[in-house]
Amino acid sequence: MRKKKTKEKNLLELVPQKTKEFKEDGGRIVIFYPKYHIKFIAKKVKNPHYEIKLDNFGSFVWKQIDGNRNVEEIANKLKEIFGEKVEPVNNRVSLFIQQLVRRDLIRFNP
Numbered sequence: 001m002r003k004k005k006t007k008e009k010n011l012l013e014l015v016p017q018k019t020k021e022f023k024e025d026g027g028r029i030v031i032f033y034p035k036y037h038i039k040f041i042a043k044k045v046k047n048p049h050y051e052i053k054l055d056n057f058g059s060f061v062w063k064q065i066d067g068n069r070n071v072e073e074i075a076n077k078l079k080e081i082f083g084e085k086v087e088p089v090n091n092r093v094s095l096f097i098q099q100l101v102r103r104d105l106i107r108f109n110p
Contacts, residue, residue, distance in 0.1 A: 011094050013070055015067065015071075016071065016074075018062075030054070033052055034050075057096075060082070065106060071093060071094065072090070075093040076089075
Protein backbone atom coordinates (compact mmCIF):
# COMPACT_ATOMS: atom_id res chain seq x y z
CA MET A 1 0.00 0.00 0.00
CA ARG A 2 1.28 3.41 -0.95
CA LYS A 3 1.27 6.39 1.39
CA LYS A 4 -0.59 9.45 0.22
CA LYS A 5 1.50 12.56 -0.04
CA THR A 6 -0.48 15.38 1.42
CA LYS A 7 0.57 18.92 0.93
CA GLU A 8 0.32 20.43 4.38
CA LYS A 9 -0.05 24.19 4.27
CA ASN A 10 1.29 26.49 6.92
CA LEU A 11 -1.63 28.21 8.65
CA LEU A 12 0.22 31.53 8.63
CA GLU A 13 0.31 31.49 4.82
CA LEU A 14 -3.44 30.96 4.39
CA VAL A 15 -5.86 33.78 3.54
CA PRO A 16 -9.04 33.76 5.66
CA GLN A 17 -12.41 35.06 4.49
CA LYS A 18 -15.50 35.78 6.62
CA THR A 19 -18.56 33.57 6.15
CA LYS A 20 -21.02 35.05 8.67
CA GLU A 21 -22.78 38.36 9.14
CA PHE A 22 -21.58 40.68 11.88
CA LYS A 23 -21.96 44.16 13.30
CA GLU A 24 -19.71 46.55 15.14
CA ASP A 25 -20.90 47.63 18.58
CA GLY A 26 -18.79 50.21 20.38
CA GLY A 27 -15.64 49.22 18.49
CA ARG A 28 -16.12 45.52 19.17
CA ILE A 29 -17.38 42.92 16.74
CA VAL A 30 -20.53 40.86 17.27
CA ILE A 31 -20.80 37.87 14.91
CA PHE A 32 -24.20 36.33 14.14
CA TYR A 33 -24.18 32.53 14.20
CA PRO A 34 -27.40 30.76 13.14
CA LYS A 35 -29.17 28.61 15.74
CA TYR A 36 -31.09 26.75 13.05
CA HIS A 37 -29.88 25.73 9.63
CA ILE A 38 -33.40 25.15 8.33
CA LYS A 39 -34.66 28.45 6.93
CA PHE A 40 -38.37 28.07 7.64
CA ILE A 41 -37.65 27.39 11.33
CA ALA A 42 -35.24 30.30 11.55
CA LYS A 43 -37.91 32.65 10.15
CA LYS A 44 -40.46 31.61 12.79
CA VAL A 45 -38.34 32.06 15.93
CA LYS A 46 -37.72 35.36 17.70
CA ASN A 47 -33.91 35.12 17.82
CA PRO A 48 -32.71 32.90 14.96
CA HIS A 49 -29.01 33.35 15.78
CA TYR A 50 -26.47 33.40 18.56
CA GLU A 51 -24.36 36.50 19.05
CA ILE A 52 -20.64 35.90 19.50
CA LYS A 53 -19.05 38.97 21.08
CA LEU A 54 -15.32 39.37 20.47
CA ASP A 55 -12.84 41.12 22.76
CA ASN A 56 -10.53 43.92 21.57
CA PHE A 57 -7.90 41.58 20.12
CA GLY A 58 -10.46 39.31 18.45
CA SER A 59 -12.30 42.31 17.03
CA PHE A 60 -9.08 43.70 15.60
CA VAL A 61 -8.23 40.38 13.96
CA TRP A 62 -11.78 40.06 12.57
CA LYS A 63 -11.56 43.54 11.02
CA GLN A 64 -8.27 42.56 9.33
CA ILE A 65 -9.84 39.51 7.66
CA ASP A 66 -10.59 40.84 4.19
CA GLY A 67 -9.93 37.90 1.87
CA ASN A 68 -6.57 39.40 0.84
CA ARG A 69 -4.32 39.34 3.92
CA ASN A 70 -2.83 36.07 5.10
CA VAL A 71 -2.78 35.05 8.76
CA GLU A 72 0.86 36.10 9.20
CA GLU A 73 0.14 39.61 7.90
CA ILE A 74 -2.80 39.88 10.30
CA ALA A 75 -0.60 38.71 13.21
CA ASN A 76 2.10 41.25 12.32
CA LYS A 77 -0.47 44.06 12.20
CA LEU A 78 -1.86 42.97 15.59
CA LYS A 79 1.64 43.10 17.11
CA GLU A 80 2.30 46.48 15.49
CA ILE A 81 -0.80 47.95 17.14
CA PHE A 82 -0.89 46.13 20.52
CA GLY A 83 2.80 45.38 21.06
CA GLU A 84 3.97 42.96 23.76
CA LYS A 85 0.44 42.44 25.14
CA VAL A 86 -0.27 39.96 22.34
CA GLU A 87 2.90 37.85 22.55
CA PRO A 88 3.34 35.12 21.41
CA VAL A 89 1.36 36.70 18.58
CA ASN A 90 1.65 33.96 15.93
CA ASN A 91 0.43 31.28 18.35
CA ARG A 92 -2.42 33.41 19.67
CA VAL A 93 -3.66 34.42 16.24
CA SER A 94 -3.29 30.86 14.90
CA LEU A 95 -5.39 29.46 17.76
CA PHE A 96 -8.03 32.15 17.30
CA ILE A 97 -8.19 31.53 13.54
CA GLN A 98 -8.56 27.78 14.17
CA GLN A 99 -11.49 28.46 16.52
CA LEU A 100 -13.15 30.62 13.87
CA VAL A 101 -12.70 27.85 11.28
CA ARG A 102 -14.13 25.19 13.62
CA ARG A 103 -17.24 27.31 14.15
CA ASP A 104 -17.51 27.91 10.40
CA LEU A 105 -17.18 31.68 10.89
CA ILE A 106 -14.38 31.90 8.33
CA ARG A 107 -12.94 29.78 5.54
CA PHE A 108 -9.69 29.93 3.64
CA ASN A 109 -9.40 31.20 0.09
CA PRO A 110 -7.96 28.63 -2.34
